[in-house]
Amino acid sequence: MLIHAPRPGAAARAVHWAALARAQADGWVRDIGVSNFGVAHLRALPGPTPAINQIELHPWCQQREIVQYCREHGIALQAYCPLVRADPKRLEDPVVVDIAKKHGKGATHVLLRWSLQKGYIPLPKSVTPSRIRSNTELYDFELDAEDMERLDALDEGAAGACSWNPVDTP
Numbered sequence: 816m817l818i819h820a821p822r823p824g825a826a827a828r829a830v831h832w833a834a835l836a837r838a839q840a841d842g843w844v845r846d847i848g849v850s851n852f853g854v855a856h857l858r859a860l861p862g863p864t865p866a867i868n869q870i871e872l873h874p875w876c877q878q879r880e881i882v883q884y885c886r887e888h889g890i891a892l893q894a895y896c897p898l899v900r901a902d903p904k905r906l907e908d909p910v911v912v913d914i915a916k917k918h919g920k921g922a923t924h925v926l927l928r929w930s931l932q933k934g935y936i937p938l939p940k941s942v943t944p945s946r947i948r949s950n951t952e953l954y955d956f957e958l959d960a961e962d963m964e965r966l967d968a969l970d971e972g973a974a975g976a977c978s979w980n981p982v983d984t985p
């Protein structure tokens with residue numbers, strides 16, 4: 816069970832987290848985590864350490880400081896909007912198209928494979944059965960170091976986000 820976002824502020828975050836910690840201690844929920852938490856929010860949380868931080872993560876929005884903090888503290892990273900909401904501008908990015916062609920795969924496969932190889936847990940959403948199937952076809956190819964470097968170089972920071980991404984909320 817996750818807290819959806821750091822809003823509406825520090826006092827609410829502390830109360831929410833204490834309630835989740837109690838629910839976990841009492842056996843109502845197995846794992847507890849957060850979503851959209853930036854480093855300052857994570858640092859300020861009293862124990863226990865969240866199992867997961869679910870944040871927007873894809874090559875154009877790499878949230879490097881949050882990723883580093885989570886890795887250092889054993890917090891799993893769930894990547895939301897891993898397909899950048901299928902924005903044609905992103906799926907047709909020449910770097911992505913080039914890498915997809917090289918491996919005989921689609922642009923969405925490249926994005927999901929990048930996410931998996933980063934060690935993230937990508938959460939692609941689709942209501943289309945053929946796409947849901949396609950989004951699982953990720954284990955018959957591997958991005959090499961050069962592919963990963965080219966995708967890493969697409970980072971636009973917060974400006975690359977396609978959703979609300981409230982990680983900097985006070």
Ligand SMILES: NC(=O)c1ccc[n+]([C@@H]2O[C@H](COP(=O)([O-])OP(=O)(O)OC[C@H]3O[C@@H](n4cnc5c(N)ncnc54)[C@H](OP(=O)(O)O)[C@@H]3O)[C@@H](O)[C@H]2O)c1
Pocket residue numbers: 819850851869894895896897898899900901923938939940941942943946947949950978
């Ligand atoms: N914690 C948060 O604050 C937060 C914020 C945003 C999202 N999320 C969660 O993250 C998950 C994914 O986010 P999202 O839905 O915003 O973005 P997304 O997964 O990046 O993109 C979803 C879009 O991609 C399309 N799509 C899926 N697979 C495709 C494929 N193989 N080829 C072409 N298009 C494809 C879908 O179309 P169709 O559905 O029409 O097939 C849909 O329009 C959701 O479960 C959502 O709840 C969490």
